[in-house]
Amino acid sequence: MIQTEQKIIGKAISGDRSAFRELVLEHSHAMFRLAWRLTSDEVAAEDIVQEAFIKAWRNIGRFRMESSFKSWLHRITVNTAMDHLRKHARRKQFETEEPEWESSGQQGVTADTGTQIDIRKQTQTAMMNLSDAERTALLLKHYEGHSIDEIARIMEITTGACKQNIFRAVKKMRIALSPLVAT
Amino acid sequence: MNKITDDDLTLLYYGEHDDPQLARTVAGSERLSARYDALCSELQLADAYLPPQRDGDYGIEVWQKISPRLGEKQPGTMVRLKSWLVSLTKPRFSLAGAFSLVLVVALAFMLGRNGGQEIVNSPGETPDGSAVTLAGIDSKRLLNQSVSGHLEQVNLVLTQFANSDETSANETTYAIDMLVANRLYRQAASARGERKLAAFLADLEPLLIELAYGAQSGSPATRERMQQEVREGLLFRVRIMNKEVNKPEISA
Numbered sequence: 001m002i003q004t005e006q007k008i009i010g011k012a013i014s015g016d017r018s019a020f021r022e023l024v025l026e027h028s029h030a031m032f033r034l035a036w037r038l039t040s041d042e043v044a045a046e047d048i049v050q051e052a053f054i055k056a057w058r059n060i061g062r063f064r065m066e067s068s069f070k071s072w073l074h075r076i077t078v079n080t081a082m083d084h085l086r087k088h089a090r091r092k093q094f095e096t097e098e099p100e101w102e103s104s105g106q107q108g109v110t111a112d113t114g115t116q117i118d119i120r121k122q123t124q125t126a127m128m129n130l131s132d133a134e135r136t137a138l139l140l141k142h143y144e145g146h147s148i149d150e151i152a153r154i155m156e157i158t159t160g161a162c163k164q165n166i167f168r169a170v171k172k173m174r175i176a177l178s179p180l181v182a183t
Numbered sequence: 184m185n186k187i188t189d190d191d192l193t194l195l196y197y198g199e200h201d202d203p204q205l206a207r208t209v210a211g212s213e214r215l216s217a218r219y220d221a222l223c224s225e226l227q228l229a230d231a232y233l234p235p236q237r238d239g240d241y242g243i244e245v246w247q248k249i250s251p252r253l254g255e256k257q258p259g260t261m262v263r264l265k266s267w268l269v270s271l272t273k274p275r276f277s278l279a280g281a282f283s284l285v286l287v288v289a290l291a292f293m294l295g296r297n298g299g300q301e302i303v304n305s306p307g308e309t310p311d312g313s314a315v316t317l318a319g320i321d322s323k324r325l326l327n328q329s330v331s332g333h334l335e336q337v338n339l340v341l342t343q344f345a346n347s348d349e350t351s352a353n354e355t356t357y358a359i360d361m362l363v364a365n366r367l368y369r370q371a372a373s374a375r376g377e378r379k380l381a382a383f384l385a386d387l388e389p390l391l392i393e394l395a396y397g398a399q400s401g402s403p404a405t406r407e408r409m410q411q412e413v414r415e416g417l418l419f420r421v422r423i424m425n426k427e428v429n430k431p432e433i434s435a
Contacts, residue, residue, distance in 0.1 A: 006348065020253070053249050066415075141197055163190075166197075167193060173225065174226070181221070
């Protein structure tokens with residue numbers, strides 16, 4: 001019998017570790033993608049995913065079933081990633097580091113041409129030049145497909161502030177990426 | 184028509200614009216279409232921001248790394264309470280469970296009787312203004328502490344109910360115990376003149392009755408309605424009332 005996620009969450013809330021394991025298996029990939037996009041750092045993203053799941057386990061009793069579990073996990077992931085960025089001043093390091101795709105063969109898109117590498121490099125640079133709030137809001141909208149209301153809840157800001165973060169992020173991204181459109 | 188800004192086009196792109204006419208307006212204007220197409224092309228480039236892929240076993244890898252650390256978790260009050268409730272259903276502790284119920288009955292009886300006397304004289308206080316005591320015990324405090332314990336258990340049972348898809352035998356058993364205790368505390372509170380508390384416990388009763396006797400035979404829709412009722416208000420009220428009875432004084 002396939003258990004619904006709600007049922008599994010209910011079991012995890014009551015302390016069932018095997019139910020929580022199911023949730024970890026289900027959400028790890030998505031949380032890694034989000035953590036990586038927030039930090040642009042593979043090792044940090046793995047640490048954030050683990051830390052976020054441990055926080056989720058410790059606080060799962062506070063999860064309210066009427067809200068989305070995915071959103072709740074995203075909120076923990078975002079907060080954990082922000083803590084990480086604050087601690088490690090990631091953005092400063094980013095400016096001096098080689099982009100990760102140049103050393104990794106496990107990319108989603110094959111970086112086989114100079115143009116593709118340029119686009120990816122520019123996109124990554126543009127993303128990391130956004131403020132944390134702008135980047136978070138844009139990522140949750142563009143890649144995760146959350147509604148603005150959900151993003152506001154995840155980031156614990158008003159919907160108006162959320163929209164403004166998205167608008168600013170889009171403007172900055174367009175300025176950074178528009179020269180690439182013609183290429 | 185108001186000027187259409189890039190922010191409007193951004194909202195349109197992400198399907199968040201409130202105006203359903205906007206898409207048609209943009210499509211009908213060459214200039215707006217060009218602006219919108221430029222926005223789309225630029226934002227689509229952001230799709231190149233692709234994370235490194237993890238293999239299919241990544242979830243297992245994460246679990247193996249975190250599972251030794253999950254043991255550090257200290258079970259919260261709710262988990263301990265739940266364990267205690269579960270233990271009551273096991274045969275070896277059934278006697279303890281029955282004893283707890285007898286204690287509840289005895290306590291409620293004592294408080295009720297004592298409260299009845301107070302109402303005739305001076306509700307809540309002796310003529311000299313001090314708290315009424317019963318064999319050296321502050322009966323009001325005792326009632327509040329007992330009700331607080333009861334509300335914690337109600338909170339636990341309701342939380343579990345709100346989060347589960349099916350009725351379990353345990354849920355029904357807990358609900359019956361809660362119902363019996365709830366009636367006794369309501370009577371004790373009423374006899375003591377604790378009108379607010381008594382009214383709250385009376386409000387709680389119909390749901391406990393449904394949980395105890397109706398949930399198993401009810402339809403999924405009924406269960407969903409009850410769960411919604413619990414989630415959307417009752418749990419909150421239980422927690423608020425529990426806070427109130429934990430205060431040094433509770434107004435009737």
